[in-house]
Amino acid sequence: MALESCSQCHSTVFKPRVNVTSDVYEHLRSTNTLPENILPNTSALLLSIEKDLDDYESEIHALQIRIADIEKRRTRLRTHAENLQSLLSPIRRLPNELLMRVFGYACIENELTYGCGSALTLGSVCLRWRQLTIECPELWSNMNICIVAEDEFDEVGDVRLAARVNLYLGRSKSHPLRFTLISIPWRPDSDDGSDNPIFKQIARQSFRWKHVSFRGASFVPDNYPTWDSLDLPILDTLNLSSYGADSCSLEMLKKTPMLRAFHAPGMDCLWHQGSGFPLPSARTTLRDLEYNLIADNFYEILDNCSNLHRLSLIAREKYNYSGLPFCWSYTHSLYHSEH
Template structure:
């Protein structure tokens, strides 16, 4: 067998020592033999056979080495994969979320779990009304269960946070109650309801109830019993919302006999159609009630409660002063008009004085002949008013007349010190808005959102409006040189158009940055502290707004966003 040179040596994969192949590959010598050796006298067949045998054995050895190397490579790659996973786990131990105290994590969960939607399942196929909420991914609607399924720590924190389990929205199908084996059919759904109730502990529940059906009694199925609702009636409530078109008293719910003593109830909302006179009598013992929302108010009797702090009415008829029949001295009053209702609202003459109202919000709709804003401003006198909001909906913006005269008369008559003013989805000219702001010298927070979907919307956020907010320059709308809203500390603008004077806005914000309190007091201005500018239909050029970055670093909170930043 030929002996290999040192250069031919290789390392044996099995024993890790050098080994020499049996075959010496000498192509020059072999070529010479091809040319010179022939015939029986010169050809040594035995030697050739031995060389071929050595080659075959070397090939077998190499093949074995290759197989062993491949096996070793696969093993090394597997080990590498495991090490990468191990490194990822180790890096996760350094994640900032792991350093959060459980108390902060619990607060985060509390904000994330605003509602757990428990929709009756299976939904009756014979019932022609579909569920109110289409569900594709159930766990997205069950935040408490989703959070508790992430890891051991999150589960422990979630189970020790009863508040996140206590917010339950029930969407029920009354048709299922007629099934003879309803308890068996709904066993999984009822177990989920019981699980949330059990984990809520002694925490008072926040309940939203929606029973599918129509307003027409002839098209409804009156259930014998709503099992899921009977379960929640065994617990105390903090908030109750009745939605849909079904009045509660249409259903034989024995559970309501157990919640009449509902002293923990704080918020009550009826967003069903019609006057809820009889339904409200179910909650006469809710002596802790401080917030109530009603779909409609007409000529209602004396209120059951005297401590209502917040009153919301979506629709009204009769005299507008009737809103105080259920809340004689509310601090917050929200009045709305709906696009699917006709107006039969009359003003109050003379204007009604209410010294308790500090917040007034008007939700306007174009469909009413007598605008709610004009009726409200001409009917009330609120000397304690500090927050005023005039808003339309994003879907149906208010494009009616701006209540210029009635608003001015209301502010002069009330002599209130407004500190916050909001205008959203309402068509108003910049001149009219500036005229209104002149009547609000104590204003500190100003929020303007011109988002609306009209064909030719009127936006108050113009160059003239921005120039009028300048802290130092005189304008044609300020001939006396007096500064508009001199106490302004927070400004939020949402701009729905495409043409905007960026440089003028930056100049105006700079003029309002007065960190030297002595100088600011000398010129009669307050330092602007918070600025939020949002564009719905245009991009933000960071280079253009770089001057505001310096103000942000100096102490002013500056946020500039575009619609794509969501």
């Protein structure tokens, strides 16, 4: 390969063996055969052209390598500029206390069923954020979880969900828990979801439950025996809704001395009449009640909830509220809704 210096960039490039001319077009337009003395030269030119093509390929390959290297350097420089620019970002100048308030709003609901949750996402941004999130149990104490039936339990997806729940329970340490749980019966022949391994994880931490929302098939202790063993010393708010039954048992709340808000729209709350009213906080701490207006024991429930500040009445049909034969001087707010 013959080399020569480029007159513009002074880099070394190869010198081609063949000069492309227009003579070949004259022979192509001619109907005469090539003279005998030109044939050997044409064959030699073709051999030289093959060598030149190989040299061009080598030159192109070398230039492509050089271009790729230059593009890589450009990308690295742009990344470096972005990193330098991020050092000037206003959020880096926020004090930890203010940044943690922002994190708190972002982690009000950590969706764990279909994602890793906001707390884990924030902790993956940088070392500073990771340290801040890990040092704040409150960020990990809020969870939204959906658990499935045994025949739908996925050894990959649900095992990962169980791992995420375990991670959040661990990093929340002893902080009170706020979570929403949608529960599907573990087995089709029973309303019992207590055998679900994910529910077992949460149930073992029942002493930390503070603000809890459940949506399940049943809340009767006979069908859901886990309720009977739960320890709920700090439970403040409980929301119950059902897609399979229209009643729940107040027996499940007999270990809730600090309950302040109980919402069971469209459901009838039952209990064993011979054992007395089972809700220990009804006359003292219970301030907020949402209940079914047309339930048979509606008035009996109210008689035992004498310290309400907010009452929400739920009716599944048209109801003449003005005809209610009572009033509550202790109730500060009264709401009604027709479902």
